[in-house]
Amino acid sequence: MLDLSTSIAGVKLRNPTILSSGILGTIPELIKRAFENNAGAATIKSIGPKPRDGNNNPSVVDFGHGLLNAVGLPSPGYKNMDMEFNELSKIKDVVIWSIYGSKIEDFVNITKYIIKYKPKMIELNISCPNKENGMLFSQDKNCAAYVTKAVKNAANNVIIIPKLSPNVTNIAEIAYACEKAGADAVNAINTVQGMVINIDAKKPVLHYKRGGMSGPAIRPIAVRCVYDIYEKVSIPIIGTGGIMNGRDAIEMIQAGASAVGIGSAVYYHGIGVFGSIVNEVKEWMQENGYNSIKEFIGIAHE
Numbered sequence: 001m002l003d004l005s006t007s008i009a010g011v012k013l014r015n016p017t018i019l020s021s022g023i024l025g026t027i028p029e030l031i032k033r034a035f036e037n038n039a040g041a042a043t044i045k046s047i048g049p050k051p052r053d054g055n056n057n058p059s060v061v062d063f064g065h066g067l068l069n070a071v072g073l074p075s076p077g078y079k080n081m082d083m084e085f086n087e088l089s090k091i092k093d094v095v096i097w098s099i100y101g102s103k104i105e106d107f108v109n110i111t112k113y114i115i116k117y118k119p120k121m122i123e124l125n126i127s128c129p130n131k132e133n134g135m136l137f138s139q140d141k142n143c144a145a146y147v148t149k150a151v152k153n154a155a156n157n158v159i160i161i162p163k164l165s166p167n168v169t170n171i172a173e174i175a176y177a178c179e180k181a182g183a184d185a186v187n188a189i190n191t192v193q194g195m196v197i198n199i200d201a202k203k204p205v206l207h208y209k210r211g212g213m214s215g216p217a218i219r220p221i222a223v224r225c226v227y228d229i230y231e232k233v234s235i236p237i238i239g240t241g242g243i244m245n246g247r248d249a250i251e252m253i254q255a256g257a258s259a260v261g262i263g264s265a266v267y268y269h270g271i272g273v274f275g276s277i278v279n280e281v282k283e284w285m286q287e288n289g290y291n292s293i294k295e296f297i298g299i300a301h302e
């Protein structure tokens with residue numbers, strides 16, 4: 001019997017696909033649609049400390065090999081989301097609650113507020129442009145460790161997953177610092193910094209000018225990051241970046257991911273992509289004589 005399940009820090013997922021943060025928002029009905037379409041887990045859009053509008057349009061552009069976005073973390077702010085939180089907390093499937101802040105206290109305050117809704121897992125978005133001392137929390141191992149430890153202390157045993165940025169020299173070192181600070185798992189990667197210029201208008205296409213790249217163009221970057229992290233830490237890794245189909249998911253698992261984040265593929269292929277990825281993984285396992293996902297996590301290191 002083929003076992004497609006996997007686990008992240010002791011929490012069982014029926015299959016290794018996870019809806020990535022920022023793709024279907026925080027509205028419970030949309031998150032439920034991911035599960036109805038076979039996602040193993042689903043991450044909500046990062047919740048912020050205060051009401052915040054997004055950036056002006058254009059904020060997302062398809063550049064042919066992926067997407068460049070600077071949506072700018074629009075959020076009603078955690079104090080205005082009780083109705084959504086209440087509904088999210090009733091979902092029996094594995095919902096990952098993503099939070100962001102510009103100060104460590106933001107992460108701690110949001111965590112203290114949301115734990116009454118009993119989230120199974122909290123992902124720390126320390127890898128988008130929220131600056132303290134002029135850099136992302138995930139661009140400095142001490143900052144990454146400090147925020148991880150502070151949230152872990154505030155979280156009453158909730159599973160904590162820092163989400164890491166590829167825009168660093170040594171991502172494995174940062175993952176290791178998070179592990180030492182008490183992270184239960186890590187997610188790699190968030191978007192890759194980029195820019196697209198309209199040569200006729202002679203201006204960057206995005207209103208915000210700079211953006212984060214996602215989709216097929218970043219897959220080799222993400223695979224390399226996961227491969228490096230796997231060699232350095234023993235906590236589970238959620239491998240995210242450019243996964244479009246079952247073969248991409250298998251590649252990420254072979255690099256060391258226990259589960260895979262699916263973001264831009266939902267834009268390109270629709271919500272049915274979870275089901276098709278799971279079916280393609282299943283077929284590959286049958287053809288290659290594997291009975292469980294666990295048998296080939298990190299196998300590319302052997």
Ligand SMILES: Cc1cc2nc3c(=O)[nH]c(=O)nc-3n(C[C@H](O)[C@H](O)[C@H](O)COP(=O)(O)O)c2cc1C
Pocket residue numbers: 020021022023045046060067069071073098125128163189190191213214215216218240241242243261262263264265
């Ligand atoms: C439009 C858009 C919005 C995003 N918003 C968030 C967010 O709120 N929080 C977060 O941690 N990541 C966010 N991300 C990053 C994704 O979760 C994911 O890490 C990234 O897109 C790489 O995966 P992909 O290539 O499968 O899309 C966003 C990505 C996109 C394209």
